Amino acid sequence: MPVYKLHYFKNPRRGRAELSRLILSQAGIEFEDIRFAHCEWPAIKPITPFGQVPILEVDGQVLAQSNTIARYLAKRHGLAGKDDWEQALADMYAENIHDLLNAVAVPFTEKNPVKQKEMYQKFMRDVIAPHVAAVEKQLKKNNTGFLVGNELTWADLAYYAYFSDFLEVKFGSAFLKNAPHLKALIDRVKDLPNVKKWTEFRDSTYPEENE
Amino acid sequence: MPGYKLYYFNVRGRAELARLILHCAGVPFEDFRFEGKDWPAIKPNMPFGQVPVLEVDGDKMLAQSYTIARYLARQHGLAGQNDWEQSQADMYADCIYDLHGIMRTPTWETDPVKQKELFDKVNEETIQPHLEKIEQHLTKNGSGYLVGQGLTWADIAYYAFFTTPIMTRLGSEVLTKAPHLKKLIELVGNYPNIKKYVETRPVTSA
Numbered sequence: 001m002p003v004y005k006l007h008y009f010k011n012p013r014r015g016r017a018e019l020s021r022l023i024l025s026q027a028g029i030e031f032e033d034i035r036f037a038h039c040e041w042p043a044i045k046p047i048t049p050f051g052q053v054p055i056l057e058v059d060g061q062v063l064a065q066s067n068t069i070a071r072y073l074a075k076r077h078g079l080a081g082k083d084d085w086e087q088a089l090a091d092m093y094a095e096n097i098h099d100l101l102n103a104v105a106v107p108f109t110e111k112n113p114v115k116q117k118e119m120y121q122k123f124m125r126d127v128i129a130p131h132v133a134a135v136e137k138q139l140k141k142n143n144t145g146f147l148v149g150n151e152l153t154w155a156d157l158a159y160y161a162y163f164s165d166f167l168e169v170k171f172g173s174a175f176l177k178n179a180p181h182l183k184a185l186i187d188r189v190k191d192l193p194n195v196k197k198w199t200e201f202r203d204s205t206y207p208e209e210n211e
Numbered sequence: 212m213p214g215y216k217l218y219y220f221n222v223r224g225r226a227e228l229a230r231l232i233l234h235c236a237g238v239p240f241e242d243f244r245f246e247g248k249d250w251p252a253i254k255p256n257m258p259f260g261q262v263p264v265l266e267v268d269g270d271k272m273l274a275q276s277y278t279i280a281r282y283l284a285r286q287h288g289l290a291g292q293n294d295w296e297q298s299q300a301d302m303y304a305d306c307i308y309d310l311h312g313i314m315r316t317p318t319w320e321t322d323p324v325k326q327k328e329l330f331d332k333v334n335e336e337t338i339q340p341h342l343e344k345i346e347q348h349l350t351k352n353g354s355g356y357l358v359g360q361g362l363t364w365a366d367i368a369y370y371a372f373f374t375t376p377i378m379t380r381l382g383s384e385v386l387t388k389a390p391h392l393k394k395l396i397e398l399v400g401n402y403p404n405i406k407k408y409v410e411t412r413p414v415t416s417a
Contacts, residue, residue, distance in 0.1 A: 050306060050344050063298055065305035072298040088273055088282040095275035096259065102312065134259045 025198035093155035303365035
């Protein structure tokens, strides 16, 4: 078994490293979950491949870029999809979430609370609602309860991380009222024993400051 | 050979990487380019209301530009020789995804003076520091390519980014301090299939 060291900031406690942590936890793989304070960052930054985190150390070699790390781990540990086409579909869903993470960064970083509330409302209406409708359609079409094929992949973990562990926690479930398949999927992932074990450990061990 | 149909607007934009990969690999495909006025009719048929979309054998659709590029690279020998190399290629492609994101604001700025200002800012704050790292990686890898010993879609992604219309127009000094990358980009541009495609592709603003 390779030795994995995942490096990321202490805050946010989930951020762009969380998907990889979920993949490793679901697959039952041990890893060193390194979380450093922002004051340590100036010393760490120059030794990363591109001046960014997360990075994954694998037996001394280093991989950067959050989705690349997640995909690598998913492939190594049976969560990537059963063939080239399924792997591509999983990539597609993961890239959707990557876009949504970038899109929500805009209201998330708005300092004015009145403006921020407006921006979030617009975001939920113009970005999230159409996407939820499109994913619901794909889930119905696939008809297995999973996004890709008939088994859990990192795509399902990515959708859980964004829609359940982030949006539902922040806004409640109203935005999912017309998406029973998506709701059922993220609820199912939430209750997977290894996922539950990880989130309970995480929430009781690491203080939440900002997500 | 599967039947590929690539749906996108008649610009380079987010489909160009897939087009370059297919041309480089000598794989025939339908390069379906449509005008803005036709988009409302096409949009509902796309899985997430966006393009590019790759339709395979008339019935399976794949969305998301980097997913399409990665899939085609893997199918046609441009992805890397093993899991680790494939991840390295993914990593470099993700860097280009980020650079394209930051280049959006200057690209869409219509005032030419303001555009040059924004471009220079992005170059100084983000591109130049990134190029310093890329030069280190290229030197360390030693083959002239970003990943392993041969061409991968990572090299093509860097080629595509550093030859966009805005880069061509405003970025003549951008690669001055990045001789290894400059050489790599020239190398990619000289691959016969890429050269031929670039000489004959539609001339578009983006």
